[in-house]
Amino acid sequence: MNQYDSCWLRYERVPKGRLDSYRRRCLHAYVAEKAPELSAVRDELRRALPELLGRDPHFWQHPPTTTDGFLAIGTPDDMAMIAESVGTDVVDDLADGGYLLRSVTWNGQDCLVVTAPTDRGLVYGTFHLLRLLNTHEPVDDLDVCEEPTYENRLLNQWDTPFHRSVERGYGGESIFDWERLPDLRPRYEDYARLLASIGINGIVFNNVNTTKPERASANAAFDAFEGWQLLESHRLEAFTSLASVFRRYGIRPYLSVNFAAPMLVGDLDTADPLDEDVRAWWRAKADEIYELVPDFGGFLVKADSEGQPGPYDYGRDHVDGANAIARALEPHDGRVWWRAFVYGTHEDRAVQAYDTFQPLDGDFADNVTVQIKNGPIDFQPREPVSTLFGAMPETDLGLELQITQEYTGQGVHATYHLPMWNEIFAFDTHADGPGSPVHSLFRGDGEGIVGVGSVGEDHSWTGTYLAQANLYAFGRVAWDPEMPAETVTEEWVRQTFGTDENVVDTVTRILHDSWEACIDYETGGLGLMHMMHNGEEHLENHFYPSPDEWPGYHGATDEGIGVNRTSTGSGYAGQYRGPVAGRYESVEDCPEELLLFFHHLPWTHELEDGTTVVQRLYDNCFAGVEQARQLRDEWQSLDGEIDERRFRHVAERFDEQVAQAERWRDVLTDYFYEHSGVPDEQGRVGND
Numbered sequence: 024m025n026q027y028d029s030c031w032l033r034y035e036r037v038p039k040g041r042l043d044s045y046r047r048r049c050l051h052a053y054v055a056e057k058a059p060e061l062s063a064v065r066d067e068l069r070r071a072l073p074e075l076l077g078r079d080p081h082f083w084q085h086p087p088t089t090t091d092g093f094l095a096i097g098t099p100d101d102m103a104m105i106a107e108s109v110g111t112d113v114v115d116d117l118a119d120g121g122y123l124l125r126s127v128t129w130n131g132q133d134c135l136v137v138t139a140p141t142d143r144g145l146v147y148g149t150f151h152l153l154r155l156l157n158t159h160e161p162v163d164d165l166d167v168c169e170e171p172t173y174e175n176r177l178l179n180q181w182d183t184p185f186h187r188s189v190e191r192g193y194g195g196e197s198i199f200d201w202e203r204l205p206d207l208r209p210r211y212e213d214y215a216r217l218l219a220s221i222g223i224n225g226i227v228f229n230n231v232n233t234t235k236p237e238r239a240s241a242n243a244a245f246d247a248f249e250g251w252q253l254l255e256s257h258r259l260e261a262f263t264s265l266a267s268v269f270r271r272y273g274i275r276p277y278l279s280v281n282f283a284a285p286m287l288v289g290d291l292d293t294a295d296p297l298d299e300d301v302r303a304w305w306r307a308k309a310d311e312i313y314e315l316v317p318d319f320g321g322f323l324v325k326a327d328s329e330g331q332p333g334p335y336d337y338g339r340d341h342v343d344g345a346n347a348i349a350r351a352l353e354p355h356d357g358r359v360w361w362r363a364f365v366y367g368t369h370e371d372r373a374v375q376a377y378d379t380f381q382p383l384d385g386d387f388a389d390n391v392t393v394q395i396k397n398g399p400i401d402f403q404p405r406e407p408v409s410t411l412f413g414a415m416p417e418t419d420l421g422l423e424l425q426i427t428q429e430y431t432g433q434g435v436h437a438t439y440h441l442p443m444w445n446e447i448f449a450f451d452t453h454a455d456g457p458g459s460p461v462h463s464l465f466r467g468d469g470e471g472i473v474g475v476g477s478v479g480e481d482h483s484w485t486g487t488y489l490a491q492a493n494l495y496a497f498g499r500v501a502w503d504p505e506m507p508a509e510t511v512t513e514e515w516v517r518q519t520f521g522t523d524e525n526v527v528d529t530v531t532r533i534l535h536d537s538w539e540a541c542i543d544y545e546t547g548g549l550g551l552m553h554m555m556h557n558g559e560e561h562l563e564n565h566f567y568p569s570p571d572e573w574p575g576y577h578g579a580t581d582e583g584i585g586v587n588r589t590s591t592g593s594g595y596a597g598q599y600r601g602p603v604a605g606r607y608e609s610v611e612d613c614p615e616e617l618l619l620f621f622h623h624l625p626w627t628h629e630l631e632d633g634t635t636v637v638q639r640l641y642d643n644c645f646a647g648v649e650q651a652r653q654l655r656d657e658w659q660s661l662d663g664e665i666d667e668r669r670f671r672h673v674a675e676r677f678d679e680q681v682a683q684a685e686r687w688r689d690v691l692t693d694y695f696y697e698h699s700g701v702p703d704e705q706g707r708v709g710n711d
């Protein structure tokens with residue numbers, strides 16, 4: 024038995040009602056031979072079917088000649104039965120990763136077919152079928168056709184190699200033990216299974232910070248960035264074993280690299296991207312990698328940001344930097360994911376990414392993707408969407424979301440990110456006129472969705488069991504951003520906690536209400552942000568309230584609060600397309616939930632319903648705590664309905680979350696009172 028949790032891949036005995044139909048179609052199975060992915064499919068069925076069906080299935084070595092029904096998994100080329108019962112053309116038309124599930128009658132028997140044009144699609148199709156069985160869905164009339172919306176669905180693992188730590192990871196130390204490679208741990212395969220089951224097709228194994236930045240040398244959390252070493256030849260050889268685990272699940276391996284690698288790993292005295300020796304070094308390194316790992320996906324680069332080296336060190340720009348590395352990967356079908364998370368000279372950091380990257384549109388090489396965080400600041404509980412979305416039509420773009428809860432309660436709070444992501448995806452950028460939602464972008468070849476990962480050594484993988492839902496939901500929205508939130512969440516709850524309707528409803532409700540609660544007690548709402556403590560200790564950093572530390576982000580003065588990002592301020596609002604810019608520019612039209620992100624307003628400014636700004640902030644802080652208490656009570660109502668281990672674990676974290684929410688409320692409301700001098704109308708603040 025695993026010493027760690029199975030997350031949503033726990034296979035438990037199906038109840039009687041469904042069992043007959045499942046057994047009829049699945050107790051004989053044939054999985055085509057050939058690719059490594061198909062051996063993974065077979066292994067998964069061997070794990071799942073005996074548990075689900077209470078019987079050992081018979082795996083045929085050849086296409087079955089049984090008079091019973093059977094489950095057939097393969098491409099139409101693999102099996103005549105598949106080609107004849109489903110048709111070759113319909114399968115061939117599917118994108119990479121797409122698949123079909125069909126119930127068919129073959130030789131008078133009830134059978135099931137999982138088919139796809141690629142082996143990766145067979146992996147996804149198999150996991151889809153197991154999800155149906157695991158959640159007791161009917162399969163007698165199955166006709167499912169799925170294709171991923173985005174070509175690239177990548178996980179960015181911020182692990183710091185050789186130190187077993189994970190930057191902004193709250194699930195314990197890293198699961199990856201680089202020192203011991205090529206030795207493998209069972210956990211690697213289980214991680215690959217979890218990722219493949221939700222459609223992830225690439226993983227960047229190491230932190231974007233690949234060296235220890237000078238600026239942070241006194242900060243323990245930043246102490247040991249040595250990811251650049253992964254490009255050393257002996258490390259790359261060891262890496263092949265890890266890559267082969269993920270390959271079986273259709274997941275391409277990637278590495279974060281240091282822009283100065285030609286100096287750090289090689290012995291050049293420059294990393295100038297226009298230097299011929301530097302270019303030759305990258306070419307040779309790429310050749311070496313692809314010789315060892317033929318399906319290598321490419322490099323992720325954080326350059327000229329937070330102490331990481333970059334092209335500016337040589338008077339070059341981001342195009343020079345990205346293209347030099349991309350050229351080395353190009354013959355191998357590799358890609359550079361180049362991050363747009365940069366700082367600069369602007370006092371308002373929100374302005375920077377657009378200012379730096381938009382003018383470069385059209386100049387990046389075909390195999391460069393510019394990877395952009397969802398908002399202009401940094402994964403805050405709520406931000407407006409980045410102005411770069413839809414603003415670089417000639418460039419491949421990637422959307423970066425944070426799965427890990429850096430600013431949303433870390434390994435303690437239940438904060439479900441799916442409602443936030445859905446808000447982002449639905450936002451109309453007007454990039455192609457009205458009706459250009461964010462989800463319609465990132466769909467081209469070389470584009471995609473990226474999630475900053477959350478797993479670690481903890482039994483729960485993610486630090487708290489409910490945070491597994493964020494990882495699950497990320498994979499599902501990266502597959503289909505228009506899937507209703509309820510569908511995604513209920514899928515997760517049913518697989519994770521069982522199909523009891525009360526449990527499903529309660530956990531779903533808790534998750535869906537959690538994000539707004541966090542916004543309210545951690546910010547007061549109205550678009551405020553970044554009032555967190557920037558502590559020395561990893562687990563303190565961005566966890567506790569400390570509004571004094573970063574006045575620039577919320578703009579509180581004795582006169583008012585908020586940051587003027589209109590044309591009379593930093594001008595950030597003007598970076599959006601016309602109608603969006605107009606809406607944000609105007610105090611009257613700006614949506615209330617972002618009002619203070621765009622405007623600096625007097626504390627007593629009246630909102631639409633007549634409430635003053637400061638009163639709304641008080642009210643929201645108190646409401647957030649009430650909501651956190653409500654979430655805790657709802658969880659408590661599940662005592663006895665969920666296994667003791669997971670029930671207690673989450674219950675204890677809810678107790679801490681409520682205490683923490685109260686602390687946030689008290690610190691923030693005191694701070695608002697201290698600056699505004701306006702007491703709370705309900706006598707809760709400033710009336711003693």
Ligand code: GCU
Pocket residue numbers: 190191231232325329364401429
């Ligand atoms: C945030 C985060 C850092 C991270 C950075 C990034 O600032 O706190 O830990 O390195 O984002 O995205 O590069």
